[in-house]
Amino acid sequence: MNATEIASRVSSGALSMREAVQPYLDRIEKLNPILNALVHINQADIDRQIESQEERLKKGERLPLAGVPIVVKDNICVRGLPTTCSSKILEGFCPPYDAHVIQLLRKSGAIVFAKANCDEFGMGSSNENSIFGPTRNPWDHTRVPGGSSGGSAAAIAADFAPLALGSDTGGSVRQPAGFCGVLGLKPTYGRISRYGLVAYASSLDTIGPLARNIDDLALLLRAISGHDCRDSTSINTSEFLLDEDLGRVRIGIPQEWFADGINQDVRNRVDEALEVLKSLGATLIPVSLPRIKYSLPTYYLLATAEASSNLARFDGVKYGFRSPEKSLSLKEMYRRTRSVGFGREVKQRIMLGTFVLSSGYYDAYFAKAVRARAMIAHDFDRVFESVDFLVSPTSPTTAFEFGQNCDDPIAMYMQDIFTIALNLAGVPGISIPCGFDSHRLPVGMQIVAPRFAEGRLLGIAKAYQKITDWHELRP
Amino acid sequence: MTTIDRKLVLHIAGLASLSLTDEEVAYYQNQLSRIVDYFAQIENLTDDLGVNWRADTLGRSTPERPDSPQPSLLAEEATAAAPRKRGSAFQVPRIIE
Numbered sequence: 298m299n300a301t302e303i304a305s306r307v308s309s310g311a312l313s314m315r316e317a318v319q320p321y322l323d324r325i326e327k328l329n330p331i332l333n334a335l336v337h338i339n340q341a342d343i344d345r346q347i348e349s350q351e352e353r354l355k356k357g358e359r360l361p362l363a364g365v366p367i368v369v370k371d372n373i374c375v376r377g378l379p380t381t382c383s384s385k386i387l388e389g390f391c392p393p394y395d396a397h398v399i400q401l402l403r404k405s406g407a408i409v410f411a412k413a414n415c416d417e418f419g420m421g422s423s424n425e426n427s428i429f430g431p432t433r434n435p436w437d438h439t440r441v442p443g444g445s446s447g448g449s450a451a452a453i454a455a456d457f458a459p460l461a462l463g464s465d466t467g468g469s470v471r472q473p474a475g476f477c478g479v480l481g482l483k484p485t486y487g488r489i490s491r492y493g494l495v496a497y498a499s500s501l502d503t504i505g506p507l508a509r510n511i512d513d514l515a516l517l518l519r520a521i522s523g524h525d526c527r528d529s530t531s532i533n534t535s536e537f538l539l540d541e542d543l544g545r546v547r548i549g550i551p552q553e554w555f556a557d558g559i560n561q562d563v564r565n566r567v568d569e570a571l572e573v574l575k576s577l578g579a580t581l582i583p584v585s586l587p588r589i590k591y592s593l594p595t596y597y598l599l600a601t602a603e604a605s606s607n608l609a610r611f612d613g614v615k616y617g618f619r620s621p622e623k624s625l626s627l628k629e630m631y632r633r634t635r636s637v638g639f640g641r642e643v644k645q646r647i648m649l650g651t652f653v654l655s656s657g658y659y660d661a662y663f664a665k666a667v668r669a670r671a672m673i674a675h676d677f678d679r680v681f682e683s684v685d686f687l688v689s690p691t692s693p694t695t696a697f698e699f700g701q702n703c704d705d706p707i708a709m710y711m712q713d714i715f716t717i718a719l720n721l722a723g724v725p726g727i728s729i730p731c732g733f734d735s736h737r738l739p740v741g742m743q744i745v746a747p748r749f750a751e752g753r754l755l756g757i758a759k760a761y762q763k764i765t766d767w768h769e770l771r772p
Numbered sequence: 773m774t775t776i777d778r779k780l781v782l783h784i785a786g787l788a789s790l791s792l793t794d795e796e797v798a799y800y801q802n803q804l805s806r807i808v809d810y811f812a813q814i815e816n817l818t819d820d821l822g823v824n825w826r827a828d829t830l831g832r833s834t835p836e837r838p839d840s841p842q843p844s845l846l847a848e849e850a851t852a853a854a855p856r857k858r859g860s861a862f863q864v865p866r867i868i869e
Contacts, residue, residue: 527835619855723829
C-alpha cells in the first residue's frame with residue numbers, strides 16, 4: 298500500500314493504524330539487520346503515537362497522513378528518540394523538542410516511527426561515514442545507497458516505510474534517491490522550515506521528502522511546507538497544484554552537464570527518458586550554464602565554512618559526548634572531545650572551512666566563493682527565462698562499491714556534480730527513477746525547476762511516472 | 773597557490789579546537805592540499821557581478837514575527853542531556869586558572 302491509500306483507508310476506518318504500521322515493523326525486523334538503514338526504533342513510543350492519533354481520529358479530526366509511518370533522517374530532532382547525526386559526539390542525545398516538520402507530521406496524523414542512518418552530520422555521498430556502520434543498497438548489498446540520506450532512501454526502496462524525510466545540502470536527498478531507485482525532492486530553499494534540523498551549512502540545507510510515487514511525495518510535501526517564525530529564512534508559500542500538462546513545456550538540456558564523465562548506461566537511460574518527455578509534448582532545447590563548472594569548488598568553499606561555524610557548538614558542555622579524561626582544562630576538554638567525537642570526514646570539512654575563513658585566506662577563498670555563488674544563481678535565473686525545466690542525470694554513475702571513493706576526496710565530491718548547483722541557486726530539483734544499468738542498478742534523472750515551481754515540477758514527474766513503471770520495481 | 777604545510781595544518785586545527793596525532797597531521801596535510809589545489813580553479817572565474825547583487829538566494833523578503841515574549845525551554849529540560857551538571861547548571865572544568 299502507498300501512503301495515500303493508507304491515509305485514506307485509516308481515515309475511513311477500513312484499516313486500523315496498528316494494521317497499517319505492523320507489516321512495516323515485521324519487514325524491518327527481518328531485513329534491517331542486513332541493510333542497516335534504520336538506527337533508532339522505539340516500540341513503546343510507536344504504541345503511544347498510535348493510541349494518541351487514533352483518539353484524534355475518533356473525535357473526527359481530519360488527518361491527511363492518518364496512520365502513515367514515516368522514517369526520519371537522524372539529523373532531524375524528534376522528541377523522545379535519539380538524534381545523533383550518526384556521530385559519536387551526539388551519542389545518547391535525545392532532543393527536548395520536535396523539529397517544526399515533526400510537529401507538522403504529528404499534527405497530520407503520521408506515525409514518526411524510526412530514525413534513519415546517514416553520513417555523519419550530513420557530510421558524505423555514500424553513507425559510509427556513520428558510527429552505526431554503512432547502510433547497504435537494497436539493490437546490491439555490496440554497494441552504497443548513496444548519501445548522506447542513504448538510510449532514508451534505502452528504507453523506501455526496501456519498503457520499510459512509504460515515506461521518509463532526508464536533508465539535502467548538496468544532493469543528499471537526490472543522489473541516494475537516484476542510487477536506490479526512488480523519488481527524492483530538494484525543495485526551494487525557504488519552503489520548509491529548518492527549525493530542528495541539525496545545521497550543516499545553513500544557507501544550503503533543506504529538508505526533503507522521499508517516496509515511491511508522486512502523489513505520496515506531494516502529500517508529504519504539503520504536510521511539511523509553510524512558514525515557521527522560528528526559521529528566519531522560512532517563506533510564506535502558497536498551496537501548490539500539480540500541473541501535468543506538458544503541451545508547451547520547454548526542457549533545457551545544459552550542454553555543460555552532458556559533457557564527458559557520465560557512465561554510458563546512465564547517459565542512455567536519461568536520453569531515453571528525455572524521449573519519453575518529448576513524446577508527452579515537451580520540446581527539448583540546448584541551453585548553457587556557463588559557470589556551472591565552478592559550482593563544486595564554490596559549494597565546498599561555502600559549505601565547509603558554514604559547517605566550521607555550525608559545528609563549533611559541539612564542545613562537550615551541554616549535550617552529547619564529553620572526553621572522560623580528568624584534569625583537563627576547559628580548552629583541552631573542547632579539543633579532546635571534538636577530536637574523539639568527530640569522524641575523519643567531519644574533521645576534514647571543519648578544517649577546510651576554518652582555513653577558508655581564516656585571516657590571510659578569507660578574501661582569496663570565501664569572499665570569492667560568495668560572489669561565485671551569486672553568479673551561478675544568476676545563470677539559473679537567466680536560463681529559466683527561456684525554458685521551464687532543466688534535466689540532467691542525478692549522478693554521473695550508478696551506486697558504487699563500498700570503499701571505492703574513500704581515499705580520493707575529489708572523486709567522492711564529484712558524485713554531486715549535477716546536484717550541488719541547485720543548492721547554490723536555491724532552486725528545487727527532483728530525482729526520478731528512469732531505468733537500470735547493465736548491473737541492474739537504478740539510474741536517476743534530475744529535473745530542475747525555478748524557485749517555488751514545485752507544482753509544475755511534481756506535475757512533470759507525475760506525467761513521466763504515469764507511462765513508465767520504474768518506480769514500481771523492487772529489489 | 774597556497775601551500776598547506778604541517779605548520780598551517782596545526783594552526784588550522786588549533787583554530788578549530790581539534791587535537792591531531794602526527795599521523796592525522798600528515799593525512800590532513802595531504803587531503804587539504806589536494807582539495808585546496810582543486811579550489812584554486814575559482815581564480816579563473818570572471819567576476820561580472822554589478823553593484824546590486826545579493827549573497828542569499830531567497831530573492832524575496834521573509835516574514836517578520838511580532839516582538840513578543842515566547843516560552844522557552846525550562847532549565848531542567850535544557851540541562852537534561854548534559855554530560856555533567858549541578859542543579860540546573862552545566863558543570864565544566866575550571867575556566868579561570
